[in-house]
């Protein structure tokens with residue numbers, strides 16, 4: 231099978247949406263940005279063996295490649311519109327591509343984002359997606375708008391994806407933690423690693439309420455650190471307030487290992503945002519309407535950097551060895 235046939239397969243399955251004057255098939259796509267909106271553009275690349283384990287199913291790779299990009303759009307408060315897909319494949323494998331498109335296009339359909347172009351080449355397995363979204367002029371959520379006194383919030387739960395990597399042996403084991411006996415617990419954690427949920431509706435709901443926002447892809451403390459740096463503020467985080475899923479608690483208990491996964495692990499694709507205390511109830515309400523759980527985990531303070539505080543008020547020490555990203 232030649233590159234041309236692969237592109238024909240992709241073209242046959244890609245669905246359209248408004249604003250696409252020209253999609254797959256010309257030298258470039260032609261897109262219409264509606265009046266009163268700004269174009270939000272982001273790119274993320276997934277390399278085999280670095281960003282996902284080699285044995286990941288093609289459909290899960292497809293889902294995750296798009297999910298990582300949708301999560302970036304979500305953190306800006308943008309509505310997903312269009313995307314491109316650059317594929318580097320070791321061989322022209324139609325079966326692999328069908329599986330990949332199953333996952334990619336399933337998530338694309340859920341968010342009404344159209345695949346409008348890309349590139350297909352031979353090389354080590356690598357997937358580069360560029361996603362474009364729309365946001366009302368001047369309304370985008372940014373990293374550099376946190377203000378002293380803001381509450382710090384996070385959507386969903388943290389640490390599941392990192393836990394799945396630990397259980398699969400891709401990250402260092404945690405002392406004193408045995409793999410869960412119930413296979414359903416490991417499967418639930420693995421699902422969160424392979425099929426993350428980009429918080430697009432949450433990002434949209436937070437427009438006009440949140441001051442600053444970032445998506446948690448590299449780990450909460452690292453990503454919140456970016457907000458602090460860009461905003462010129464510090465952050466105090468209460469580790470006891472970090473939200474954990476039932477599966478994570480069942481697998482890792484309540485010790486330091488579990489908290490390390492939540493504070494430092496990556497691949498969560500939740501939103502971490504700041505908002506003034508006067509909109510607390512409004513935040514809780516709009517996120518409930520969006521069907522997303524949220525937790526208040528700390529406060530924006532003067533100074534710089536993130537201070538993670540244990541229940542007794544002492545400053546958190548990263549466990550020896552720390553936790554590094556897969557790869």
Ligand code: ADP
Nearest residue numbers: 237240254255256257315316317347348349350
């Ligand atoms: P060119 O050589 O002009 O870049 P290509 O032959 O690479 O054109 O691509 C032909 C058309 O197919 C273009 O519209 C391109 O955007 C689209 N395309 C190529 N690869 C992909 C892909 N992986 N996903 C989506 N569209 C693709």
Ligand code: MG
Nearest residue numbers: 348349350351
């Ligand atoms: Mg090309």
